[in-house]
Amino acid sequence: MKNLARWIVITALPALLLVASCRDKAPAEPGHQAEGPVPAAAPTSVTLAPDGVAAANIKTEPVATRVLARRITAAGDLEFNGRRLVHLTARTPGRVERVLVVAGDRVREGQVLAEIYSPDYLTLQAEYLLAAERAKRLAGDPAEAGQAKALLDSSRERLLLVGASPAEVDGLGALSVPRPLLSIRATLTGTVIEASVLAGDWVDLGATLFRLADLTTLWACLHIQEKDLSSVKSGAEAVLRTQAYPGEDFRGRLVLVGDVVDAGTRTVEGRVEVPNPRGQLKPGMYVDASVAAAGERAVLAVPESALQDDEGHTVVFVKTGERTFTRREVQAGERFAGYVEILGGLAEGETVVTSGGFLLKSEMRKGGLGDEHGHD
Numbered sequence: 001m002k003n004l005a006r007w008i009v010i011t012a013l014p015a016l017l018l019v020a021s022c023r024d025k026a027p028a029e030p031g032h033q034a035e036g037p038v039p040a041a042a043p044t045s046v047t048l049a050p051d052g053v054a055a056a057n058i059k060t061e062p063v064a065t066r067v068l069a070r071r072i073t074a075a076g077d078l079e080f081n082g083r084r085l086v087h088l089t090a091r092t093p094g095r096v097e098r099v100l101v102v103a104g105d106r107v108r109e110g111q112v113l114a115e116i117y118s119p120d121y122l123t124l125q126a127e128y129l130l131a132a133e134r135a136k137r138l139a140g141d142p143a144e145a146g147q148a149k150a151l152l153d154s155s156r157e158r159l160l161l162v163g164a165s166p167a168e169v170d171g172l173g174a175l176s177v178p179r180p181l182l183s184i185r186a187t188l189t190g191t192v193i194e195a196s197v198l199a200g201d202w203v204d205l206g207a208t209l210f211r212l213a214d215l216t217t218l219w220a221c222l223h224i225q226e227k228d229l230s231s232v233k234s235g236a237e238a239v240l241r242t243q244a245y246p247g248e249d250f251r252g253r254l255v256l257v258g259d260v261v262d263a264g265t266r267t268v269e270g271r272v273e274v275p276n277p278r279g280q281l282k283p284g285m286y287v288d289a290s291v292a293a294a295g296e297r298a299v300l301a302v303p304e305s306a307l308q309d310d311e312g313h314t315v316v317f318v319k320t321g322e323r324t325f326t327r328r329e330v331q332a333g334e335r336f337a338g339y340v341e342i343l344g345g346l347a348e349g350e351t352v353v354t355s356g357g358f359l360l361k362s363e364m365r366k367g368g369l370g371d372e373h374g375h376d
Contacts, residue, residue, distance in 0.1 A: 046364045047324040059355035060319055063302055063346045068336050070295040072231055074270060076222035078285040081273065084214035086187050090203040092162040094118030097181055101210075103195050107186040110165075113210055114197065115181040121162055125178035128155040132173050190214035218281055220252065222270035222289050226261055229268060231293035233257070238272040238291045239335075242281070250274055250281060254291055290334060301339040306352045307332060308361055316346065317353040317360050325353060325360050 048056065094116040101113050132155075135148040159169045163182055172178070194211040197203060220240055224232060234257055240250040252274030261268055272289060274281065306316045307330075314332050317325040330345030346352070353360060 044364070045320070045324055045326045046360055047321065050323065053323055056356045056359045058325075058353060058360075060351045061303055061306070061354045063300060063342065063348055063350045063352060065298050065348055066301040066339060067296050068299045068301070068334065068341065070231065070293045070297055071290045071334055071336065072224070072228040072293045073334070074222040074224050074228075074267075074289050074291065076220050076270070076272075076287055076289060078274075078281055078283050078287060079219045079221050080193075080213045080215075080283050081217045081219050084188065084190065084217065085193075086212045087208065088113070088184060088187070088210040088212065090116070090205060090207040090209055092116075092118045092120045092182065093204050094121065094182065094202070096197045096199055096201045096203060099195065099197060099199050101192050101195060103192050105192045106190070107192060107212065108189045109186055111186045112183045113186055113192075113195075114184040116184065116203070117180065118162070118182050121159075121164075121182045122178050122180070124155070124159050124162060125172060128152070128159055128169070128172055129176065129178070131155040184209055186210075186212055188212055188214055190216075213283075215279060215283075216276055218274055218276050218283060220272040220274055220287050220289060222272060222287075222291075223262075223265060223267035224257065224270040224291075226266045226268065228293065229257070231295065232270065232291055233294070236292040238274075238289050240272065240274060240287045240289050242285050242287050244282075244285065245280060250276075299333070299341045300346065300348055301336075301341050302346070302352050303354045304335060304338055304340050305354045306357065307340060308357050310361060315361075317357050318346070319351040319353065327361070327364060 048058070095118075096114055097117050098115045099113070100115075101107060101111075107113065131148070131152040135145075135152040138144040138148040156169050160166065163184065165183070165185065168179065168183070190212050191214075192210060193213050194208075196208045196210065203209070220238070222238075232254065234254055236254045238252050238254050240252065241248070242250070252272045254270055255273045256269070256271035258269035258271075270289075270291070272291075302316065308315050308317070310327070310329075313329050315327050315329050318328045320326045328345055331343040333341030333343045335341070
């Protein structure tokens with residue numbers, strides 16, 4: 001689209017007539033001669049030739065009052081989804097023989113992350129093999145079979161508790177010998193956030209091994225003002241914006257409104273669960289949120305496409321003549337359903353440009369240079 005706009009500028013330029021306003025020159029003081037030409041002020045309007053409007057694909061829409069479903073704003077930070085965050089610890093003492101992943105790696109559920117040599121694990125396997133052999137031998141003895149089966153089940157449960165998988169335990173019978181290493185496996189599909197061990201480390205019971213997180217959903221922890229509490233409820237739609245992706249909306253749902261007011265900030269925690277399928281959002285990012293609230297209100301609004309960023313200023317182009325368009329700085333408020341609330345700078349009934357504004361801005365900036373050569 002940008003290339004198309006540039007092509008239009010080049011091909012339509014002969015048809016565009018720029019009219020610069022605000023070009024009055026400051027009068028020289030009596031008795032003093034001006035030292036060179038006085039710089040011209042920046043133009044604020046552009047007038048197109050009769051066929052210029054069509055060539056530039058200019059479209060307009062009147063400024064109108066629209067009913068806005070009330071929303072509240074809140075700032076916050078992105079955090080891990082606490083329901084999709086796991087901390088893997090050593091379930092038995094041992095020596096780390098191999099570490100197969102590092103922080104930042106993506107892993108799938110069940111994938112082996114590390115292997116540990118554990119004397120306790122070897123002992124438990126030996127006990128299981130003996131219990132399995134005894135249970136098999138006494139299977140035909142009604143008096144002993146039940147007790148032998150209970151002992152086997154108990155041995156199996158202890159192996160599961162130290163981290164062996166059901167398949168590994170069930171496969172011991174076929175091996176007839178203990179496995180030398182205990183595999184540490186991922187318990188969810190996600191990303192390795194922290195890897196705390198190296199090959200050769202000795203770990204005690206409960207030592208930290210890995211932290212994993214599923215980043216396909218995150219939590220945005222917002223600071224909701226005390227005055228807005230009566231207007232927001234769990235389940236409300238929330239729209240998040242970040243500095244990393246200006247102009248892009250990330251939609252989620254408010255899943256929690258806290259029960260405690262922070263005495264220092266007079267805010268309550270609001271938790272928004274937001275999908276993150278492409279991984280654009282990162283824990284720790286700052287966000288601004290707009291949350292649907294109870295009630296409606298009428299506001300002056302224009303389409304989002306009417307707004308232009310002009311060197312840090314939010315501006316629109318107002319149609320002030322049949323083919324004349326004037327730059328106007330405005331104060332924007334909330335955004336909703338493709339429209340933007342206007343807090344200042346426009347009046348109802350005025351007409352703003354919704355398509356072709358970028359071209360007008362470019363041509364207006366060139367107006368000063370064009371006027372040096374004059375216009376017929």
